[in-house]
Amino acid sequence: MIYFDNAATTWPKPPGVAEAVLNFVQHIGGSPGRSGHRLAVEANRVVYDTREALATLFGVADPLRIVFTANVTEALNLVLFGYLRPGDHVVTTSMEHNSVMRPLRYLQSLGVELTVVPCSSEGVLDAADVEKAIRPNTVLLAVNHASNAVGTIQPVADIGMIARQHGLLLLVDAAQTAGAYPIDMDQMHIDLLAFTGHKALFGPQGTGGLCLGERVELDRLRPLTRGGTGSQSELEEQPDFLPDKYESGTANGVGIAGLGAGVRFVLEQGIENIRQHEQMLTERLLAGLQDIPGVCVYGTRDARRQTACVSFNIKGIEPSDVALRLDEEYAILCRPGLHCAPAAHRTIGTYPRGTVRFGLSYFNSVEEVDAAIRAVRNIAMKKH
Amino acid sequence: MAETEYAVVLFYSTQGAIKAERALLRAGFAVKLIPTPRQLSSDCGTALRCAWADAEAVQAALEGAKVEYASIHKVTVNE
Known part of the structure; x- marks a missing residue:
């Protein structure tokens, strides 16, 4: 998981x-x-x-x-x-x-x-x-x-x-x-x-x-x-x-x-070490997701200017469906929707659809990020 | 039965009493947290007790560590 x-x-x-x-x-x-x-x-x-x-x-x-x-x-x-x-x-x-x-x-x-x-x-x-x-x-x-x-x-x-x-x-x-x-x-x-x-x-x-x-x-x-x-x-x-x-x-x-x-x-x-690890994971996740055809990543797309929270959508699939497939088929747990922040989603142009949100932590690894990128790629390519 | 003289320090907040205890233990004083003695206050909170001989040094240490306290009292206990 x-x-x-x-x-x-x-x-x-x-x-x-x-x-x-x-x-x-x-x-x-x-x-x-x-x-x-x-x-x-x-x-x-x-x-x-x-x-x-x-x-x-x-x-x-x-x-x-x-x-x-x-x-x-x-x-x-x-x-x-x-x-x-x-x-x-x-x-x-x-x-x-x-x-x-x-x-x-x-x-x-x-x-x-x-x-x-x-x-x-x-x-x-x-x-x-x-x-x-x-x-x-x-x-x-x-x-x-x-x-x-x-x-x-x-x-x-x-x-x-x-x-x-x-x-x-x-x-x-x-x-x-x-x-x-x-x-x-x-x-x-x-x-x-x-x-x-x-x-x-x-x-x-x-x-x-x-x-x-x-x-x-x-x-x-x-x-x-x-x-x-x-x-x-x-x-x-x-x-x-x-x-x-x-x-x-x-x-x-x-x-x-x-x-x-x-x-x-x-x-x-050390907060600097925690930040460094999360920034490294974020950079990898941003690059991997943006490389997938049909995936749109929101925000600055710059790991230095954001936390380890990455929001994206897959063209033609609702965020809730993506999250359900990630959970059921890949055991990847994330949060779809508006994240209790309708104003923020209006600002980034994703209201009322929302996004799929990956929120990473210090305990996540490069291997997990790579597995998640593969899963999103499979879903985007309609593979099972 | 021997008489022992203690200094009892009262605080506004019970968290202030812990702050004082932490600062004084770090400074090497022997202190004990006790229920606030009724004769000093109706407060149901926590007070700090130390040897009366340490009272002045304790006061200086609290001020040095910027720990606010309400008052300091001499209490004699028959032990």
């Missing part, structure tokens, strides 16, 4: 992830940050150590400025609903996933002004177009680091510079890049970094979070949920300090334990 659906969720995970999950369930199991007995303290240590590993990976000076959420969607919603008020203007791009687009369309109906900056048919955002969209009431730029539909990497550092010059905050959706591509919040001038745990960070599903830069005014950013935090229990009001302000209810200790092992694996391997 060849697993090419890593853009949705990575599999397999490094062995340490399952071990950390099992160890937490069997031997730790206390409620993180509650009670104060040895198992609760140990659970809280596990949560803190994961925060610390993430801080190292993303260049965050204080691990307590990282807030855990159930997924990147919740982290993005926290910022969009917590920060934007009616009358505010927000700039986003035509390559966004629905995790940004749907909250923004809803907020637009409540009086938030929205500009969606168009990207090229390869999915590339021009930073100058973002700057042109800024108005006197603009407060936030919300940008996808890399497209989940075609992998296109956006010039986030340039946009970060623009955000600084205009006194705005930059929110980056790093769902496709966290763990797969170098991210440094300071160097890239990112104020709010939303990440998922279960993709290239190799954590279990149900993990994710938000890194809060030093420029974010916590007074302005309202929590999405309020409740028990294990701190200031004498008060009926939500604490105003980090991370408690944005972390109510029992943490996903099991998931965060696994996430910690995943992030430590990324740190041990």
Whole structure:
């Protein structure tokens, strides 16, 4: 079996992830940050150590400025609903996933002004177009680091510079890049970094979070949920300090334990090595697919400018049929369709048909890429 | 029964207490996380305890490692 659906969720995970999950369930199991007995303290240590590993990976000076959420969607919603008020203007791009687009369309109906900056048919955002969209009431730029539909990497550092010059905050959706591509919040001038745990960070599903830069005014950013935090229990009001302000209810200790092992694996391997391997595989896959008559590959078609996520179509066959044949006849698992990103597919000209998406990971090999190219060639040539 | 003097450090967040524990263990201090003593606060969270003799050095180490804490108290325990 060849697993090419890593853009949705990575599999397999490094062995340490399952071990950390099992160890937490069997031997730790206390409620993180509650009670104060040895198992609760140990659970809280596990949560803190994961925060610390993430801080190292993303260049965050204080691990307590990282807030855990159930997924990147919740982290993005926290910022969009917590920060934007009616009358505010927000700039986003035509390559966004629905995790940004749907909250923004809803907020637009409540009086938030929205500009969606168009990207090229390869999915590339021009930073100058973002700057042109800024108005006197603009407060936030919300940008996808890399497209989940075609992998296109956006010039986030340039946009970060623009955000600084205009006194705005930059929110980056790093769902496709966290763990797969170098991210440094300071160097890239990112104020709010939303990440998922279960993709290239190799954590279990149900993990994710938000890194809060030093420029974010916590007074302005309202929590999405309020409740028990294990701190200031004498008060009926939500604490105003980090991370408690944005972390109510029992943490996903099991998931965060696994996430910690995943992030430590990324740190041990080195993000540059991971990127290099994935870029090499992507280059090979792009070349192989483009060599097949009747196959159309979307995006930049340049491995240096995209993640290991490759979208294509075969002339005359629907993406869903291609994916079904790949699964049934070749045991190659991928994702067809619109990938929860209708705006991105409109931008690259594949709406409403969608594409076949191969999402590769650090655990994929050259042999798997070559086998997948052969399979697509056979399907395109109508061979069985 | 001997009297032992401890320093008990309180934090805003229980994750802050872990951050402090990690920093102080790395700096070579002997510390223990305990439930926040009722006489110091109604908080249900976690506090950090060390020898009272280390209190000043611990305070300096926390400030050096940029670990925020709420307050530090002297507690005498009959052991």
